[in-house]
Amino acid sequence: KLSKGTQVTVYSESKGWAKIKANGKEGHVSTKYLSTTKPGTESTPSTPEKTTTNYVNVSSGTLNMRKSGTESAGIVAKLSRGTQVTVYSESNGWAKIKADGKDGYVSTKYLSTTKPETESTPSIPEKTTTKYVNVSSGTLNMRKSGTESASIVAKLSRGTQVTVYSESNGWAKIKADGKDGYVSTK
Incomplete structure (x- = not known):
């Protein structure tokens, strides 16, 4: 408006x-x-600055709030993801803001109009799949790393449910019985 x-x-x-x-x-x-x-604006000249509310949206770490709108300016504060900031103006990719009671400048590309999800870990959770041990007899050796010579962490019996994180070179990185290790994908 x-x-x-x-x-x-x-x-x-x-x-x-x-x-x-x-x-x-x-x-x-x-x-x-x-x-x-x-046009002649009827309101008194002392209109307060038009401000907008934005949120810090960095994927990891913190956003540096600087004394002026340049990368070389001194850092006033470090703002974490989801911090609410008041934006006074934007120019040349920098926003003049107030955050945590301090005035400064941040790069506009790390601001968003909606509050980002602030999970404790901003990183995307690993895509995992659930599989089951399918050995015809005996147990399946879960090893420290994806090689036949690696030491055995646990022996998994047929039907054991495992969480698979990733698969490569015929080995699956899994979690089973609260332990992490590797098993043959076959």
Whole structure:
């Protein structure tokens, strides 16, 4: 929602609509409500800054909040994923923000308008599959690594349920009975 007097950048106009950028966002507005000169805004000149609320969205680690909008500026604070920040303005890929009571600048590419999921581990959980030991007789040796010569961690009997993390070169990395190890995929 754009208030009277908001400065917008117009990219193109067609069929009564203008493609614009305003407050760092892109969208379309009716051309009949745009003018080339700034209208007299009735409100008092001391209007508070237009701010937006964003959230830190780094995939890992923390986001450096700097004294000014350059990579070489000193770090004011380190913001963790999901931190709510108030954005005052954006320019040249940097956002002027307030976070944790401090003012500074961060790269806009690590901000999102929605709060990211903050799991304790931001990394994607491993895709695992459940399989069962299928030996015709005896037990299946679970080894420390994917070689026949590796030491045996456990002996798994037929029908044992195992969690498979990955498979390569005929070996499966698995968890069984609370232990991690490798077994032959066959």
